[in-house]
Amino acid sequence: MTYELMIPTIKTYLLRLQANICFSFEQEEHYGKFITDDWVRHTEGSGKTCVLTEGQVIERGAVNFSHISGVNLPASATTRRPQCTAASFQAMGLSLVIHPRNPYVPTVHMNLRFIALEQTNSPDPGWWFGGGFDLTPYYAFSEDCQHWHRTAKAACDPFGEQVYAQYKKKCDDYFYLPHRKEWRGIGGIFFDDVNQWSVQTCFSFIQSVGDHFLKAYLPILQRYKTKPYGDRERQFQAYRRGRYVEFNLLYDRGTLFGLQSGGRIESILTSMPPQANWQYAWQAEPGSPECALTEKFLVPQEWIL
DSSP, rough: OHHHHHHHHHHHHHHHHHHHHHHHOOOOOOSOOOOEEEEETTTTTTEEEEEEOSSSEHHHHHHOOOOOOOEOOOOGOOOOGGGTTTTEEEEEEEEEEEESTTTTOEEEEEEEEEEEHHHHHHHHHSSSEEEEEEEEEEOOHHHHHHHHHHHHHHGGGGGGHHHHHHHHHHHHHHSTTTTTTEEEESEEEEEEEEOOOOOHHHHHHHHHHHHHHHHHHHHHHHHHHHHOOOOOHHHHHHHHHHHHHHHHHHHHHHHHHHHHTTTTHHHHGGGSSSSSOOTTTOOOOOOOOOHHHHIIIIEEEEOOO
């Protein structure tokens, strides 16, 4: 089957996954609901933006689907494909970021995307998948890190023994703030240029990643969503959220792709946390849980024992 014939199937899956994820998060809330915004931009594309704000569990969450096209592939997608700079394209994806209220619940991100070129002079097949999921805790616990990575590995294992290790390293390399010399979180899996198998097998891999997301995250959210916390924890959460903003605006390819392709700015910036702060030359107290985050957890390591 050609990739053109797969496009409706991919779109149907991503929309169903979006609906299931939104429903599952609403079950964790007492009253919070996602607001759904179906949008169309003339001939450029369409999408569905789902946003939940000011919930008891989710302070801000966005689960967004888009399907767009254009006449010039954005620069953020052509760094390894200079021959594709002038190619017309279509891009489809599901992207989510959940910023929980409780500082003991990590922020989480997932992205699944498919890009196809209308024409290219490259021997490349002209399409590829990308995405992954990663976890950004504020107060971290080893058992949660292990569960997160075990589930990520389970998503990858049917596709080869080395797939998890390869995409875990890519995640560690990608979610790094060079100006801080610091990693954003505990990683997960990250991949781009996935077209080494048939389009059906590549799509099956994307489905496996998408289907394992809630298995990886919901047990962690459920464990800590009612854990007591105080102003100290909230202040530290806001401080660390500042790092999240820095990465998204300076380095995140998805954000850059959306901006460079003339994307819908309201949907693109739903990934931003509702509150964040920056403190000049702040240092965590040695031996504190805040200090343990950067010294113990925000260092790439093998979490699966």
